[in-house]
Amino acid sequence: MKRLIERGLMFGNLIPVTSPALVERYNRALRHLTGKSTTLTDFHLDISGYSPEIGAELDDPLYLNHAGVNRQFILLTTEQKTAPLLDARFSTNRSILRQFIDRNEPQLFALTARDAVAGELVNSVFNVSTPAQLFNIRRITVEADTTAGTVATADKLGRLVDRFKTEEGAWYDDVLIAEMIGLAKQTGDVMRNPVKLDHMSFDQSNFWTAHHGGLYIFRNVAEPAAIASGDKAQLGPLPIESTFDMKDRTEIAIFLEVNNLAEPIIKARGIDGAAILHQKMDFVVAELAASMGEDLTGATRRDLRNLGRRYADRLPPEYQGLAALARWAEEGGPWPRITSDHPAYFYTLRAADVPDADLVNMLLAELSPLDIRQLFICHKAAFYAAYATWPDEKRAYVVDFLDREYQVDKAGTREALFGHEPPMEEPQNEPKPDLVDLVGPWGAVRRGR
Structure with a gap:
């Protein structure tokens, strides 16, 4: 994994913690949540405040995620919102944390100027020792406060202020006034500068879990x-x-079709589908060439085409299917019959414009593992697991490709691969859809093997 780390493809974009004051705040929050502390004087944090260095020190990679279910978090800075979530056990956790930080950024910025914010993604399930228990997870609620309880204190002070304003004789209630003054010393003026975090809950209907x-x-x-x-x-x-x-490839294909979750790359609006197919073909060639011991260091598309010619008689069906579809798209070649049983089938799809597009692309990445770019972007856990099994020749090529082609423009690459243009205005006299629009370039999904 050294190459990945050096190129920022693993543990990349973490937030460094080097200030003694921030280390002390982190320890205060860590003790508050777990009763543990660190002796390290510098370390890095992901979006949840998890540190791989502290995880190694404590010999506990789940020190902020007991049993991998109710993830706790520590925020030292709102800059953590750009960091990844390491060792994610649920696909929705990073999105929830990001939305929470975005929604409350001004308040969190003010709170973290003086203290760490500690919290938890809470659900009613504490144990998922059986798969069926995962289905009890229905809703995630974000609970958070500073280690000193500033938010709770401010809420209490707000209620006392309301009493002071509305209750008859409150101006003469010395106990009430003294309590308000004492709390105000901890929170400041909550009327001019409210210390309040939005209560946020998220439905968990569709998700991936590592469990x-x-x-x-x-x-x-x-x-x-x-x-x-x-x-x-x-x-x-x-x-x-x-x-x-x-x-169960046919069953999964039918599932995606009946729920309108996926679409053919070649018919997707606003992208160069043929170029994406050619890139996927390059990845298949790289897999074969690496298995043959070829040196792929710095390999260009031209190099991979040459390798494809050299090993033409060994190219797998994934390549053949993608090539046939590319010929159909670019040259008017024969109509390709790529059914759900064909190894290339899931390589020809991407998520449709649906709320769970990221989850669908994650599933498709696992079903088309030779597409190393989609695997890296959409399913980090599967990518790192696969990387550990690859020959060194393929590792070198993959790291160089991702560093050269993806790192330079992450947002642009994601948009080119998975983005969706808004639908065009429908014409008044809409023509009848052709066969390709109805069933895709390979025909309807077969419902039987």
Whole structure:
């Protein structure tokens, strides 16, 4: 993993903590949440305040995420909102933390100027030792305050101020006035500078979890399903309509189709679908070339085309399917029949313009693991696990490609691959849709094997 770390592709964009004052605040929050503390004088934080250095020191990578369920967090600065979430056990956690910081940024900025803010993503489930217990997670609520309880104190002071304004004789209540003065010394003027964090809760209908080998749960769709990365037989009975695993390719394809969750890349509005297909073909060639011991250091697209010619008789069906689709799109080649059983099928899809597009792209990345760029962008856990198994030749190529092609413009790359243009105004006399619009370039998904 050294190459990844050196290029900022792993543990990248973490927030450094080097000030003694900030270290002391972090320790105060850490003791407040966990009863533990660190002896380190400098370390780095992710968006939740987790530090990989402290995790190693404590020999506990879950010191802020007990049992991997109710994630706690420590905010020393609002700049943490740009950091990644390391070792995420739920796909929604980073988004929740980011939204919480964005919504309360002015208040959090003021609070973290004097103290750390500590909190928790709370749900009613504390143990997910069985897969079925994951379905009890329905709602996540963010609870947060400074270690000194400034927000709670300010709330109490606000209620006392309301009493002072409304109760008859409050001007003569020395006890009430003394209590207000005492609390005001801790919070400042809450009337001019309110110290309040918005109460935020998030429904958890559709999400991915790392628990039990990896599981995608889609409940808020027309035909709900759970999709396991491992063997679905090991999950036991689940309280959901359908359960699949990665071997159930046709069933997953039908699930995506009936719920309108995915679309063909080649028909997506506003992107160069053929160029994306060619890039995916390059990744397949790189996989083959690396397995043949080829040196891929600094390999360009031209180099990969040459390698593709050299090993043309060994290219896998993923390449053949993508190439056929690219020929159809660019040259009017024969109509490709790429069914859900074909190894290239999921490489030809991306998430439709739906609220859970990130989750769908995550699933598609796991179903098309040779597309190293999508795997890295959409499913970091699967990417790092796969990286550990690759030959050194492929590791070198992948790190160089991501550093050269992705790091320089992350937002632009994501938009080019997964962005959706707003729909065009419908013409008054709309022509009938052609066959491709109705069923995609490979025909309708077959419902039987």
